[in-house]
Amino acid sequence: MPSDLPSQLCEDTIKALQRGHHATPFDILGVHQEGDLIWLRVFLPQATALDALTPNAELPLQQIDAGVFVTRLPSIDTPYQLRATFEGGDIWIFEDPYRFDPVLGAFDQHLISAGTHHHLWRALGAHVLTHQGIDGTHFAVWAPNAQRVSVVGDFNSWDGRRSPMRQLGHTGVWEIFLPALDDGTLYKYEILPQNGPAFLKADPFGFGAQHPPETSSVVRDIRGYGWDDANWMAQRGKKNHRDAPISIYEVHLGSWRRKTDEGNRPLSYKELADELVNYALEMGFTHLEFLPVSEFPFDGSWGYQPVGLYAPTIRFGPPHEFRDLIEAAHKAGLGVILDWVPGHFPADAHGPALFDGSHLYEHADPREGFHQDWNTLIYNYGRTEVRNFLTANATYWLEEYHVDGLRVDAVASMLYRDYSRADGEWIPNHNGGRENYEAIEFLQDMNQTAYGEVSGIMTIAEESTAFPGVSTPVDAGGLGFGFKWNMGWMNDTLRYIEKDPIYRSYDHHLMTFPIDYSFTENFILPISHDEVVHGKGSMLQKMPGNEWERFANLRAYYGFMWGHPGKKLLFMGCEFAQWEEWNHDQALDWDALQGKNHKGMQELVRNLNQLYQATPALYQRDCDPSGFQWLCNHPEHSVSAFLRLGNPGEAPVLVACNFTPIAQTSFRIGVPQAGTWREVLNTDAVKFGGEGRHNAPALSTIDLAWDGHPQALDITLPPLATVMLQLTTD
Template sequence: MDLEAAEALAAGRHHDPFAVLGPHRAGAAGRLTAIDPGADRLEVRGASGAVFVLERIAGPVFSGPVSAAIGDRSESYVLHGTGADGAEWDHDDAFRFGPVLTDFDEYLLGEGAHHRLWEALGAHRMRHEGSDGTHFAVWAPNARRVSVVGDMNGWDGRRHPMRRRGATGVSEIFLPGVGEGAAYKYEILGRDGRVVQKADPVGFGAEHPTATASVVRDIRGYGWDDDGWMETRAARNSRDAPISVYEVHLGSWRRRHDEGGRPLSYREHAEELVGYARDMGFTHLELMPVSEFPFDGSWGYQPVGLYAPTIRFGPPHEFRDLVQAAHGAGLGVILDWVPGHFPTDAHGLGRFDGTALYEHADPREGFHRDWNTLIYNYGRREVANFLVANALYWLDEYHVDGLRVDAVASMLYRDYSRPEGDWVPNVHGGRENLEAIALMQRMNTLVYGEHDGILTVAEESTSYPAVSGPAHAGGLGFGYKWNMGWMNDTLDYIARAPEYRKYHHHQVTNTISWAFSENFVLPVSHDEVVHGKGSMLEKMPGDEWQKFANLRAYYGYMWSHPGKKLLFMGCEFGQPAEWNHDRELDWEAAALPRHSGVRDLVRDLNALYRATPALHVKDCEAEGFAWVDHGDADLSVLSFLRLGREGDAPVLVVCNFTPVPREGYRLGVPRGGHWREVLNTDAARYGGSGMGQPGGRNAVAAPSHGRDHTLEITLPPLAVVMFSPG
C-alpha cells in the first residue's frame, strides 16, 4: 500500500478514503485496508473460515492481501482486533458497503430541489446490503474530510471518514450495527484547516441540553389515526372559519412539582394541555418552537436542530402523540418556525465546513446585530432547499396543521435594524431582500400545493404589501398575517387611564381602516408579557376591580373585532405577573374568583365566536363589518355591527371604555324586534357588577345612526356588550 496514502488516513486528512479503505480487487486476488486505533493486531475473518492477517502500515492503518471473493465483496467478513493487553473484539467493516444515495438524489440535491431532503440527508436506520445499521449523509461541500464520530467509534474522526458524492458536496456512509439512540456528530476538517465537530443539520434527534450531540432516531412507522381530522381541516383553517389560537410554551405551561419541577412531557401535554384547550373552546394550539435549541432562554427561537423535536419533552413519536391527541380533540396544531436566523453555537451551522456555508460571509448580510445570530444565505439554492424542505417536513412527518413564521420583517429588509452603511443593497440598489422574498413565496407555494388545508401565518410588523396575497400575483403567499398594528395601538389605548382615552379614541377605531388589507390574526402573544412589559393584567389601569374590568372589556373588544384570534397562555385567566419561562403559570391565582371569572369569559367568548357566523365568516372581508358610531370619543364608546352571509343574524357590539355606566344609550340597528344580550363582560359570573339587560331589549321604529330602528340599552362600566336579534 502507498505509504503516503496510509499516513494521510492515519492523520485523518485523506481526500477520498473509500478509494483506499475496505476491500478492493488487486489483480487476481484482493486487498483490504482498515483503520483500528485500538488494535495491536488486525485480522480479516471471512465467512468461508479463511483468516488473513493485515500488516500495520502507518499508525492505526492496517492493510494486506485477502481472497478475491472478499476483494470483490462477494464474501462477507468481520474484522478481528487484538489489543496490546490481549483484549479481543470483532466489528463489521463500514467500508465494505456501497453507497445508499441514488443518482436521482444527487441530481435533486445539486439542483436544490429535493423537497424531501430529510429522506436523503440525516441519519436513517435501515437494512443495507444484508446488514442492519444507520446511513449518515451530510452536505459539506468545502470540507477536506467529513467523518461520523460517536460512541460507536470512540469519537475518533479517523475511524469512519465518509464517501463524497460527486459535485453535490454531500458525503455519506453506512455504519452497520449503529441503532436507535446512538449519539453522533460530524467531524469536519474544514477548508480553513480546523477540525470541528458539528451536530447534524438534518438530524431527527438530539441529546438533552447542555449536551450537544445529535441522536439517531427512527421516525418511520408511526400509526397515525387522524384521518377524520385531516379530511376536515381545510374547512377549519379557512378564511371563513372561527380560528382562536392558544399560544403555548411547553416548558412552562405546567410543571411536576413532585418530580423536581420538571415540565410536562409531550404525552402529558397530550392529555392535560389538549384537554384544557378543548375545554376553553380554542380551535388551535400554537406551540412556540419545538425544533431543538441549545439555550432555554431563547424559548426555541434560536434553533440548532430544525429537523428534531426537542428532547426536553420526549422523543419524536411522543411529539406525534401530542399532535394526534390534539386532532382527536378537534384542535389544530400550529408550530412556530424560525427560518430567519440561527445561533453561533460551535456545534451549529456557523462556518459548518470551514466556510460561511449556511450564512453570508459578509457580516453586513450574515450577522444579526439584535440577536447576535447568523442569517441564512437565502440566495444559495442548497440553503433555500434546506429551509423549504424543513417546512414540508413538519407538515408531512408530524401532521402539523400550520406554520407561524417568526420575524418575517427581519427577513424582508436588508437594512432591518442596521444603521446607514452597515447593510448591502440588493442587485437593484434597494433595501428589500429579494432572495428571502423568493424563499417565502416558494415555501408557501409548495406547502399549500402539497398539503391540503394547512395554513401559514407571518409575524410581520411592517407595511410590506400583500403578505397574505398570492405568490403568483407578487404577494408572499401566506394564509394570514399577525396584525401588529392592531395590537400596538389597542394595548397602548387600554393601558391609559380612562379619563384620557377620549383623546386617543382613534387607536381603537382606526384599526378598521386596514383590518381587511390582509387576512389578519389579532395577536396577544408572549412578546407582550415579557421583558418588563408586565402581564396583561398589570397593563390595565385603576384599582383591582378596574384592572379586571378593563381586561375583560379588552378581550370582549378583541373577540368582536374582525380577525382571527391568538392569546398567549396565562392571559386567559389574567396571570398576575409577567411570564417567566423558568416557572409554570400561576395556576393557584387562576382558581381565585376574579381570575376564574376572566377565564370563564374567554371560554364563553370562544364559544360565542365559534357558534355565531357573523363573528367569524367575514373576519377578513370588509362586508363583515359596519360602524354604528365610531365618533363618540367624549364618552369613549364605540359601536359596530358584525355581519355574516345572507340569512346570518347580525351582532351589535358596544364598547364602553370608561368606568361610568350609561343609561338609555341609543343606537341605530338594521331591524326591529327583540335583541337579546348574547354576551356582557360585566356579568356577575365574570366578576363584574352585573349591570346590563339579561332579558334583552326591543328595537323601536325610530331612525338613528342612519338606520330605521333604534335600540336603547344600558352600558355597564368598563364593559363590552353584544346583542343579536331573536
C-alpha cells in the same frame, strides 16, 4: 514495504489515513481488485489483530503499519465480517462500512444539486435502515468545502480517522452507512476544513439531540409511527380556512405547568398530551400554537434561536412522544401550529455557523449575515442549497409530525436588508433598494411548496410592517402566507386600553383606525408572549385603575377583541389574568384561580371562545369587509358599536363597548333593520367577576332613524364593559 502488498497503499496514503487527512477513503479501504488479485484493506487504529470471517475460512489480515491491515480474498464478492482484537483481549466482530455501496442514488443527487429536493430530510441526516441486507444507520451531510468529513461517536471512540465518509460527485454531500448503529446513538461530524485543524459539528438534519447543555446529535428512528388521526386530517382544511372560527392558545411548553414536587420539571410531551390538550379543549380554543420546539441550546431564547431545525427538543421527550402530543390534539379536534424560525440562528460552536470551515449557511459579510438585535447569524437565502434546507424543513414538520400550520417568526427582519441597521451597516439590493429579494423569493417558495405538498395546512407571518401582499397568493404577486398577525391592531389597542379612562376620549382613533386596514390581509389578532415579558407587565398590570377597574378593563378589552374582525390568539396565562408577567423558568400562577376575579376572567374567555365558534357572524367574514359595519362612534363617551355579519341567512351580532367607568343606561344606537335583539354576552356578568348589569332578555328596535341608520336600539352599557347582542328570528 513488502512487494506483494496492494500498490495503492503507498507511504503517503498510509500517512494520510493515520492522520485522518485522506479525502477519498472508499478508494482505498474495503475490497478492491488489482490485476488478478482481490485485496481487502482495513484501517482500524488501536487494533492489535484483525481477521476476515468468510463462509469458508477465517483469514488473518497482515498489519503493515499502525492501524493498517490487508489480506486477499477469493473473489470480489466474497461475503465477510471483521473480527478485531484489542489490547487487553477485547474482541469486536463487525461489518466493514467500506464494503457497502452508496445509499443515495443519482436522482437524489440531482435534486440536491439543483436545490429542489422537497423531501431533503429523507436523503440527508441519520437514517436507521437496512442496506444490502444489513441493519444500520446511513449518515449524509452537506459540507462542500471540507477536505474530509467523518462520523464520530462512542462507537468509534470519537476518532475521526475511523469512519471517514465518501463524497458524492459534485453535490458537496458526504455519506456513509455504518452497520449496527441504531436509535439512540450519539454522534457528531468531525470536519477537516481546507485549512486548520478538524472540529466537531452537530448534524443540521439530525432528528434528535442531547439535552442541552450537551450538544451531540442523536440517531432517531422516525419511521413507522402509525398515526390515528385520519378523521382530523381529512377535515382540517375546513378548520384552517379563513372562513372558519380560529382561536389560538399560544403555549410555551416548558412553563405552562411544572411538577414542583419533582424538581420543578416541566411536563413531558405525553403529559401535555393529556393535561394541555384537555385544558385547551375545555377552554374552547380551536388551535394550540407552540413556541419553537426545534432544538435550541439556550432556555432563555424560548426556542427562537434554534440550531437543530429537524429535531423536536428533547426537553420534553423523544420525537415519537411529540407525535403523541400532536395526535392527542387532533383526536380532541384541536389544530397544532408551530412557531418556526428560518430568519436566523445562533453562532454556537456545534451549530451550522462556519459549518465546513466556510460561511456555508450564513452570509460572510456581517452587513448581510449578522443580526445586531439578537447576536445571531442570517441564512444566505440566495444559496439554493440553503433555501432548500429551509423549505424542506417547513414541509418536514407538516408531513412527518402532521402539524397543521407554521407561524413564521420575525418575517420583517427577513424582508428588509436595513432591518434595525443604520446607514452604512447594510448592503442594498441590486436595484439599490432595501428589500431582500432573496428572502422574498425564499418565503414565496416555502409557501408554494408547503401548500403544494401538504393539504389542509396554514402558514402565518409575524410581520410588523406594511409590506404589501403578505397573505396574497404568490401567483398574484404576494408572499403566499395564509394569515398575518395584525401587529398594528395589537399596538394601537393596547396603547388605548393602558390609558386612564379620563384620557381615552382623546385617543379614540386608536380603537377605530385598525378597521381601515383590517381587510388588507387575512389577519390574526395577537396577544402573544411578546406582550407580557421584558418589563411590559402582564395583561392585568397594563390595565389602569383599582383592582375592580383593572379586571373590568381587561374583560371589556377581550370582549372587544373577540368581537373585532380577525382570528384570535391569546398567550397562556392571559386567559385567567395572571398578575405577574410571564417567566419561562416557572409555571403559570395557577393558584391565582382561587380568586373569583381570575376565575371569572377564565370563564369569560371560555364563553367568548364558545360564542365565537357557535356564531357564524363572528367568524365567517373575519377577512372580508362585508362582514363589518360601523354603527356608532362617540369619542366623548369612549363608546363604539359595530355590527358583525356572516353569510346570507346568518343572524348578525351587535358589539358595543364602553371604555369608561361610567354606566350608560338607555344608550341609543342606530341599527340597519327592525327586529328583536338578545344579549348573548356581557363582560359585566357576575359569573365573569362583574356586577351583573344586563340588558333585558329581548330588546326591540325603535322605529326611529339614528346615526344614519333607519332603526334605533336603546341598550344598557355597563361601565368598562363590552356587550354583544344578536338579532333573533322570533
